[in-house]
Amino acid sequence: IDSITVIAGLVALRAHIEVAPPHAVAASGNLTAVGASIGRVAVAIIAGLAGVHAIIAADFAAEEWRTGMRKSITLLPITLFFLAVVAVAFFSNQNIIHAEDDHGDYRFTSTNLNIGSGAVSGVINPSDILFDVDYFSFQALRGVRYTFVLDEITVVDANISIINSISRGNNSSPEQEITVTGGQKTVTWVARTTDTYYVEIAGTINNFDGSFYLGDYTLTGYEDTRFVDRHPDESTGATQISAGNVYQGAVSPWSNQPSLIDxxxxxxxxxxxxxxxxxxxxxxxxxxxxxxxxxxxAIHTGLSGLEKTNDGIGSTLSWISPKNSTYYIAVTGTTRVRDSSGTYAVKLNAETSLLDQHLQTVAGATVVSFGNAHQGSISPADDLDYFSFPAQRGVRYNLDVTLGTVDGVALTITDTSGTSLASNGGVGTNLEWLSPANGTFLAVISASTQVPNVIGTYSLNLSSDNSLQDHHGDFPGIASVLSFGNAHPGAVSPETDRDYFSFLAERGINYSVALELITANGAVISIENSAGDTLSSTNGLGTGLGWTAASTGLFYVVVSFSPQATVGIGSYALTVSANTSLEDRHLDTASTGTPLSFGTVYQGAISPQSDLDFFTFPAQRGVEYMFDLTYGSATAVSLEVNNVGGSADTGARNFGETNIVTWTAPDTATYFVKVSASAKAAEPTGTYSLKVTPDMTLQDRHSDTPTKGTRIGFGNAIAGAISPSSDYDYFQFLAEKDVSYTVDVRPGTVEGVRFSLENAAAGFSTSNFGLEQSLEWKAPEAGWYTLAVSASGRVANPTGTYLITINRQGDTRPETPNVTDPVTDPVEVPLPGITGPIGTALMLESRVSPLGSIVRVPVTFNHGESITSLGFTLNYDPDSLRVLTVERGSRLTEESFTYDVDTLGEVRFGFASTQGTTPGGTAAVIDFQVVGTAGTVSPITLSDALVNHNASGPLMMQLVGADFKVGPRALGDADGDSQVTALDALQVLRMASNLQKVDMALDVNNDGKITIDDARIILNMARPS
Structure with missing residues (x-):
């Protein structure tokens, strides 16, 4: 045996034992699989294969060993034990031959298992090394729950396990659950990937005798496809869904093992x-x-960015899309529950009422239709809805929002550059705005910071108040042309608005500007010239402005915003009227003055204040001219009479005070009357009328030159007049020597004259020295004598008429007639009898007073103790009387007393409070100047009475009038009531103390002035009244 091969096999075995996972140990705890693996290594060694083949064989044996392991053991003792077993097996099994194996011992020789098709039988056979291992392959789908049931038929004990696919290595697939019931073992497992997996069936060792359990078994596979993974695990390839539909899914697999990730x-x-x-x-x-x-x-963006998650709490998630885009819903398990694995159904609901229908750009703004409702919504919270509308300067626009599901909105007006012009600050549902210019503006609706729920629907209605539209130009070049007397509607809007109205003004004419305030409660009215200079202004106080043109030209009325007004923005109506009564009818120079006709009334006006009105008339020496001024809107004027180059001695003036001036012409020539503004008048500009009346009785009928004297006959009365005071009247007559003559002068209107006789040739002269009214003398020589009549220095009034008669002694003369002024005895017109009123009344008393005098007319109470306040009107004939002064009566309070005398023929008394509880007393006292014709009788009446009272029942108020007669009054009668009483003396005393206007008719002692002596004399004359 090649030693290298043996060593290689042993090394491979050791390596696979070391990598065997701890959970690979069988539930029975025996080591039969170990023997099998060792046997396979021993076979490989004995076979004497080459080193590479030995390693491969050892790998398969190690795989068998790994599959059978279920518990962790110490590696070194196991390694030594296995080496010993290998040796024993090697030498003890040299000649044994076993039956053919029914299922492959390796994964690449495994038997295909058809899941759900029934049980597959198998046998744990004896093996070359320890015992048999059978492999079954099946195609697994990720997420599907697989259940494999091992029924141990004859085999006493066997192991079952799920092994990874070859491409995934040699490990057991994790998360296997094994249950043992009797002779049946069940493995439940969820496929974590879609791949080919393997079921491993292996024998085990009998722990009691060390033998191997061999025998038959069956294997059955089941799958629960409810948990199949139908939806991708990444956004790429995600299942596309639409709102309103339900989609089935399952969380499978789910282990909550982070170590398995990747x-x-x-x-x-x-x-x-x-x-x-x-x-x-x-x-x-x-x-x-x-x-x-x-x-x-969870909601994800396309780049796997997390938008929102429910963090495993609940089963719903609401989210508002911040833009138009593709988003992803991710459904996965949660650690907040015991087991997330399982099925679910997902449904996406879309609340389209919150769809952003309006862009948040100027270019894409929704065009507003005035008066129509525009539906919209604030969604998401940073949403801005833009609405565009054309605005006209000065028009007031009202944004009215009806809240739907949103709790509140912020309203803003901007221009096209995005500059904010007005905002409600998120408070309320209205916003009013005045357009500062013509152009396109934007209404922007956004979330309110003042309410908790900023997401929701609303309805916008935009309306305009066209009454505030700017109809008039802001500059003189585009001013509206005024039509006098007509109302011109306009509006001050916005605050910077200035409405210009142009008109052609004529010098001296007074123009009245009246502003009727409609929705505004104040405005500034100004008059400007073409250079832009302000000539007159109300400064925001009042609604009227009077202005007199100082020159003829183009001028402007300007109406603008008043900082004094609480409501300075609003509509108005402007009316400008021209008072043509102030038209300058009379030129400003004496050479171009208006020629006067005596007895004719000439209307005139001082306007402007620098105005001069000239009149010319031919005057005759000695004639007394009365210049009668009647004031209209002017309270007084200055009048001067003179000739060109004249001095103060030749003319007369009223010094801006009295309205009647009498003047005696010192020469026969053309004179002028100059009327100008009075420095003492409260209203120096205004209208007046002038009437010039000559007194022809003072006409100088007799020459001032002795040689041209009037020839007089004896016994004839010749009328004459001393006028002016420097006047000399010369008469001539032929006298006989030593004949006595009587010169008899009877004064007419003059109080006395001085006359003298002279014959220069005879060296004779005589005079009365202004004392006596007759003079007797004897002619020393026959011839022409000259009689000179002149003013007496011993009388108060040296001018006036007279009658002169020259009688010759011894002449048989008829009785000299009494020649007087041709004064016709006045027809006695009895004044109406006044029956005293019964009950509460306001009363007048009849009066008689001559032309030019002053008469006082009191308005008295009768049983007026219950009257608490009243107002009334006194009516008079303006052709007979002219109001001079009006005084408060004893029964009215000073702070409430008012009157108006602007209308001729009426004195209107404002509503005034009474004081005291006496039944009598006066309400007012009016001083009139008598201007009527002698003998004229006119009524004085009361009307328009308005009374408050504290009587317990209804109060009947009588108004008792009276008559006024122009005629002579009794000597000492100051008030014209035809009786001399202590009250008359009191009035004269007031005149003497300069407390009342002086009436020279009350100079009863003829000393030429009103003094306390006159008051004393009248008091003595007083009769009980």
């Missing part, structure tokens, strides 16, 4: 399913467990 034995089963996912759709994987107790579900 080995020839194959890892645990993972079933991959592929599906086409759509962004935003919520997918739910449902596992219906069959025989498996539990599985782990």
């Amino acid at each position: 080995t020839v034995d194959g890892g645990d089963d993972v079933d991959f399913f592929s599906f086409q996912a759509q962004r935003g759709v919520k997918y739910t994987v449902e596992i219906d467990l069959g025989t498996s107790e539990g599985v782990e579900i």
Whole structure:
């Protein structure tokens, strides 16, 4: 025997014994297989094969040995024992010849086992070395559970095991379960790979006597195809599934042995399913467990990236696809249950309501249809839904979201560059936004950070408020043209909006800008010129603006956002009216002044404040002219009368105060009237009317030159007038020597005159020195005498009319008639009798007062103790009376008292509170100036009374009117009630103290002024009232 061959065989045996797994030992624990393997090594050695053949034979023997091992043993003692047994067997079996083996002893000579076709019989025969080993091959499918039943017929004991395929090495396949029942052994095993595997049947040693168990057996194979691995273990080739369908599967094999991963034995089963996912759709994987107790579900990407897993807890997994792509479901076992192996059914559900229907790019944004609902969903959580819409500057857009399954959304408005313009911050379901410009904008809907459930459906409705559309240009070049008197709708929107309106203004005209606020509650109104300068502005306070054009040209009304308003964005209506009453009708120079006609009323206006209105008229020396100003919207004007180059001595002025100016022309010439703004007026610009009335009774009828004196006849009364005060009236008559003459002057409106007689040739002159009204004298010589009548320096008013008569002594003269001013006795128009009211009333008292005087009209209470507040209107004839002042009465409180005199013929009293509980007292007192024609009677009435009271029952309120007559009043009668009372004296005392406007008609002592003496005299004249 070749020693090398023996050594090689022994080495091979040792090597295979060392690699034999511990679980390869048979359940019986005997070593019969060991003997068989050793016998095969011994045969190989004795056969004297070459070294290579010996190694191959030893490999097969070692394979037999590995198959029979079931327990770990110490290698060195076994090795020594086997060497001894080999020697004994070698020498003791040299000449024995056994029967032919019925099944191959090696895997490559194995008998094919047809699974499920019934039992296959076999015999454990004696063997050259120890005992027989039978191999059966079968085609295994991964995941299928195989069961092999060994029925020991005559053999007392035999071993059964599953061996790997040749390509997988010499090891036993792991995870075999062996059960022994009587003379039957059962092996249950799950194929970890699809390959050819082997069933090994081997004899065993009788532990009592060391003999070998030989005999017959049957082998039956079964398979449970429910566990066949139908689905790939990798995403490549994964089973494609669709939503709504059920797919059967099984977790098999499953050992939870990490050491088996990436080995020839194959890892645990993972079933991959592929599906086409759509962004935003919520997918739910449902596992219906069959025989498996539990599985782990996971979602993977195409690159095996884990998206989500249930970590083996539960049987469902919900997931929202972040994009359109192919994803994979992986189903495998879990350590959270005792045994994951088994069958299951998988179903994929897709919640398409969460399908991302709207792209999250500007270019792919969904175009919005106003007023229509657009369905959408936030899914996944980082989803952005873009909607585009065309916006117009100033229009308010409202994003209204109706929540479906989502708890809340974030609303954002952006421009096309992605700049955020407005957002709701994820709070609420509405967002209002004003478009700052015309263009395309985007509404972006995303997940809200304020709610727990950000995934879900919604409905978007976009509406617009076109009432805020910007209809008017923001610059003068594109301004809207105004039409006076018409309303122009507009809107301040957005805050930077400026609406320009253009109009052609004329110098002096006052333009009223009225803004009717509709949805806005404030705006700034401005007037600008073409250079962009602001000429006038409300600064956001109020809704009206008055402006007077200082020049003729193109101007602009600008309506803009008011920082003072709580709602500065909104609609309005703009109306601009031109007050043509302020039109500059009269030129600014004396040479171009408007010619006046006496007695005609001329309308005029001071506008702008620098305006000058000139009028011209021909004046006659001595004539007194009354310039009567009636104020319209102007509260006062300045009036000046003079001639070109005249001085203060030749003209007259009202200094911006009184409205009536009287002036006596010092010469016969053309004069001008200049009307200008009053520095003392509260409202210097506005309308007025001017009427010039000459008093022709003061016309200078007689020459100022002695040689041109008027020739007078004896006994005839000749009328004349001293006017102006420097006036001289010359008369001539022929006197006879030593005849006595009487010059008799009877004053008319003048209080007294000075006259003198002169004959220069005779050296004669005489005078009354302004004292007496008659003068007797005797002519020293016959001839022409000159009579000069002039102003008296001893009277308060030196100008006025007179009558002069020259009588010659001895003449038989008819009785000199009493010549007076042609004043017709006024027709007595009895004032209406006033019957005292019964109950609560507001009353007026009738008044009489002459032209130019001031009359006070009180409004008094009768039984007014229950009145707590009231308002009313006093009506008068503006042709007879003009309001000067209005005073609060004793019964009304100062803080609540208001009135309005802007409308001619009316004094409107605002609603005012009363004070005190007396039944009488006054509500108001009105001072009128008398401007009517003598003898005119006009009514003064009360109307529009609104009363609050604290009476227990209904309150009947009477309004008692009165009449006013233009005519002379009794001496000392200050208030025109035709009675002289202590109240008249009190008014005069107030005049003397400069507390009331002075009325010279109450100068009862004729000293030319109102003093305390006049008040004392009137008090003495007072009668009980």
